[in-house]
Amino acid sequence: MSLRGRTALVTGGGGPLGRAFARALADSGARVVLVGRNEQALKETAGLVGAGALTAVCDVADPASVTALAAELADEDVSLLVNNAGVAGPVRPLVDIEPDEWDDVFAANVRGVYLMCRAFLPPMIAAGRGDIVNVASVSGKRPLLHRTPYTASKMALLGLTRTLAGEVGPQGVAVNSLSPGPVRGPRMDRNFRMTAELTGCTVQQAEADFASRAALGRLVEEHEVAAALVAMLAMPGLCGADIDLSAGMVAPA
Template sequence: MTILPLEGRTALVSGGGGPLGRAFSVGLGRAGARVILVGRNEQALSGAARRVALEGGTVRTAKCDVSDPASVTTLKDTLADEDISVLVNNAGVAGPVKPLTNVTPDEWDGVFAANVRGAYLMCRAFLPPMIAAGRGDIVNIASVSGKRPLLNRTPYTASKMALLGLTRTLAGEVGPQGVAVNSLSPGPVRGPRMDHNFRLEAELTGSTPEEAEHAFASRAALGRLVEEDEVAKALVAMLAMPGLCGADIDLSAGMIAPS
């Protein structure tokens, strides 16, 4: 009988109703984990949960705004009966596509609330039981765009760089207590979110969405976007590497490779 790599573990995925959250959850379920999907959109969560179940996974959903301390506290209380040993901080927003001088303070704060504050609040809520158990994994979903320039996207890139700093410092804090903290930095992942970004970029530059996509993908060594299932497989692989801690895994088709 084959033992799946994550059998017996429970994984909490924020932003679980989005395309990438759904892909992560399906991958975790296939690897044997019990999956808890968290997000603000109950309809999207239900759709993602059905997909996980169709793939043979065990799944539960819970509504939560990870940027709101009260909502995260309620989530922690709701899930008090769960032995969560994997936390995937995937919730986030793309933010505005415009020069920094045109970005409003509310737009800036909104990006950091979802992309950084949310990860902090989720770690603060769900780390204590992991520390008490002497085991656990946290994976923060960062981005290759936190490590190289992405014009007209300063709030997003700054927030993803902040996640890298959170990952490395938190790894040093809780690693000695048995909890591994790492980050996964995808490049451009094919899907609705990137399609939306390409449309905004086209409007800003006077090009077509297809031209915007080609210009973006051509920066990668492999000359293409990353697929959702590739990112999900990378997450599962990271969780199967017990010595991985304080690391950032780049999965960008070579987006940070010199051109």
């Protein structure tokens, strides 16, 4: 499909998955705005995306930062918002997780999405068109031991998506979520290391055990998740939906 003529804002644009999203959107013709906290990482992504990509430093969990971002981009016709920014949080039993750790996860994974939607929805509503895709996780629908803040935040994001879709769908804005399974990359490598430390197994065993829960017996790749995003945008009737891209991930017995 062609996204030519549209401007897409991608949060978490300096991370591996944000980078994959940005490249896929640009390849489909969109003008891409990359948002994140690390300016150098954003510039590196912009270099890969090519001419026309914009970068803007913003902490999506901070209201003042998001307000400043909206003002900075006031002249841009952002009709596509990809809420990809998020954190993995601690890998420990719930009783060993501190309240500030819990709050940090919800600030990035839920509050940030709320603030970005609040800031960038009004122009979409005024124009009578737009798309919001919230990057959730298969972990928001299936148990993931020792990851309660993360799984709870992603479940909250699914509720936010469905409710917001009902609010703004009648005004021409489609809101959906994309739930990747375990995506191969630095974040999952970190989780496997922490799981190995917690359980006493090897990192390789931690990865193999996790992948064994998927019907395809493997992790998903960043480019596959990015392709799913573009495919969702090619479905004009999609609204209030959650697309599961997890290689067939199932709950552990």
